[in-house]
Amino acid sequence: MSEQFNKHYEVGQEIGRGRFGTVYRCFSCRTGNSLAVKTIDKSLLADSYDRECVEHEAKLHRIASRENPHVVSLHDSFEDESSIHLVLDLCSGTDLLDRISSDAPLSEPEAAALAAELLEAIASCHRRGVAHRDVKPDNVMFDMNGKLKLADFGSAAWFGGLDGEEKMEGIVGTPYYVAPEVIAGRRYSEKVDVWSAGVVIYMMLSGRAPFDGESAADIFEAVLRGNLRFPTRIFGSVSSMAKDLLRRMISRDVTRRFSAEQALEHPWIVSCGGSKLMV
Template sequence: MSEALKRDYEIGEELGRGRFGTVFRCFSRESGEPFALKSIDKSLLTDPIDRECADREAKIHRLVAAGNPGVVGIHEEYEDDAAIHLIIDLCPGGDLFDRISGSAPLPEPEAAAVTAALVEAIAACHRRGVAHRDVKPDNVLFDLKGRLRLSDFGSAEWFGEDGGEEMRGLVGTPYYVAPEVVAGKHYGEKVDVWSAGVILYMMLSGMAPFYGESAAETFEAVLRSNLRFPTRVFRSVSPGAKDLIRRMLCKDVSRRFSAEQVLRHPWITSSGGSILVEQENLLPSSL
């Protein structure tokens, strides 16, 4: 591990492990302030695309985090022969996956509050010409005050503030990836809206809208995009919520809502739009 990193920070226990790296708790030796350390193992970056994403992660993360309270902050970057190390905000409130997995569907006001905060963070990234490309509950964290923070920009890509540059490449997670990504087409930033729509569907139902027994079967279901609202789980869900889901999970990208349009939808503005990212205790601690 980098000598400069060890000089500046005391490394603590492991907090989590992902495809390319590990997250640790760490403390500034100067101030004693706690942070998280994300160490990306270079030996795992065998695909040139993965290495390219890792090389630009810090730059993109800094761009979208500046002045954006809905994104996990990034503070320092170190590199040695073995790994790239990023010092980021510590979010001890856990992630959205932990809060919704195995629990009953969320009440609509709580789901609306989470969606509003998440989509505001996504919209802020899009305003700066960046698509996250891996929006999923595992990457939606909560800080000490319960505020939502979007994390992990390892798959993020620059598309240009005017939306003029399209992206390509199968990145993301099967349940949450948009159909145009799976189809191998060029695509734009609305892939993030699709992923947020999947999360909204899951928060209100406890199940994924498109799934299979394997990644391949899940991709096939995503490509079909046969959106259904089973009566047994959506009986009590309002028409407004289902309307927003349809507009976010629209296979026709030209008709799919943008992040800004999601924030203006009546279900958001009446239920959770006033909450957004400034709201503390976004979800009750009992979840």
């Protein structure tokens, strides 16, 4: 760890690993609070694109997490010759993927409550001009109080806010959750996050992904076809309101796809997920 980091924090045990580095528990020397530090090994950054993503991660994460209770907070960042260190909220609970794997299908009230918190996180990011671009259950964490927190801004991009006209490009994300316009190589908007969130909600209600395949290429083909189905044996007891929201979020036509704000106002979210929280 860098000398500056060691002045302020004490490193504990390893709690996770990713493509570019390792996450450790750490402790604030000033407060004693438990936090997490994501240490990114610069030697693992394969090219200039990887380096650019990492350099932008801290800046965009800080913007996205400002006064946003459903985004993992970035408390500090440090850099030395070999590594970049990001000090984050410690999310000691399970992630949403674990919950889906063990409990799916979730009841509609539970799924809607989680969907409302996830959409709050995404809408707040979009109001600040940040697109996450890798919304998936393993990037949705829970803190020790069970509050949902959107994590990992390693693929995030700046698009200039809801009144901006900047489009994004580049194939990023995870096959099951990535929007078709990303796969097609077109320039795209922040609504890619809404598609991904819709896939997450579909999985909460069914325990399966809407677009599947034996390989990444097969999954991409299924996503590009965008043939959204609700098998009766799985969705027979799911309300028409829930399915209506999914159709409006997982829409190939971006002009008809809901924004995160519109999804928050949908009757299924309002009636099942609770009233809208302003962040």
